[in-house]
Amino acid sequence: MTATTADFCQQVSEGITVIDTGFVRPRFDAAYLLVDNGRAAYIDTGPNNAVPRLLAALQMAGLDRSAVDYIIPTHVHLDHAGGVGLLMRELPNARMLIHPRGARHMIDPTALMEGVRAVYGVEVANRDYGELVPVPEERVITTSEGMVVTVGKRPLRFMDTPGHAKHHHCIWDEATRGWFTGDAFGIAYPELYTAKGPYMVPATAPIQFDPEALHQSTERLLAQQPRLMYLTHFGAVSDAEQLAVQFLAQVDEMVIIARSLAGVPNRHEQLKRAFADLYIGELRRCGSTLPDSFLREVLATDLELNAQGLGAWLDKAAR
Incomplete structure (x- = not known):
């Protein structure tokens, strides 16, 4: 049975839709579409195979591809950023907002792809991620601590959040008082929820895990007193203070x-x-x-x- 857009898209708060990218299994890997006043941005993309779903979500929102201003990977791990280059081919006005440590890997993904093949093997890497499409350098904007961009009339602010990776930033949406956390705040798979709510799994993938930096980044995220955390794995969760203790x-x-x-x-x-x-x-x-x-x-x-x-x-x- 062919999945419909409604099967993998769900509005989780004002102007924000979570998109199940279809990577690995259902509700494992998310991208987010943020819409405000007729303009749009994607936060994380999943791998290349997710691009048709991302474009379908934009169509469901009633927007033309020219309405997308930004694509914002939280970091360059391929379950978050693998589809950026391919997606940008379809979006004539979009620019990529990327942590400065990650920009070169998106402009020339050769080393990134070699690393993935070394870890997973050529067959699995090709199956899961395909061939990464370079992002044209002139369409790349590097972010900085406290930097603010606007989507429609909606400000998004960036915070440097090492711990999971040195090339990781999180994005603050004041309108919903929520952080797009990538892997900086861990993982909460829906099938593992209990009566107490989400169960948080740390994400400490190689090669840049730093427990002290992760503690500091988490404390800085919590200092904003967020109402929601938009996890890439998977979906929006609340009660950030309580979840941080477990994490x-x-x-x-x-x-x-x-x-x-x-x-x-x-x-x-x-x-x-x-x-x-x-x-x-x-x-x-x-x-x-x-x-x-x-x-x-x-x-x-x-x-x-x-x-x-x-x-x-x-x-x-x-x-």
């Missing part, structure tokens, strides 16, 4: 676990097992009754990437 407590425990395993044989597999125990234990504390096998399946990608991320962090600290 950061797990980050700290992951660091303790990683340090305890420094130098041991088969470290990567041991990290994965320990993190699975940590996450499933927290889910049980929150009241989840889902089978362990299902939880491990849903968390499999994060267990792999987080083990890689903490391993890279350990190796960097040892040098």
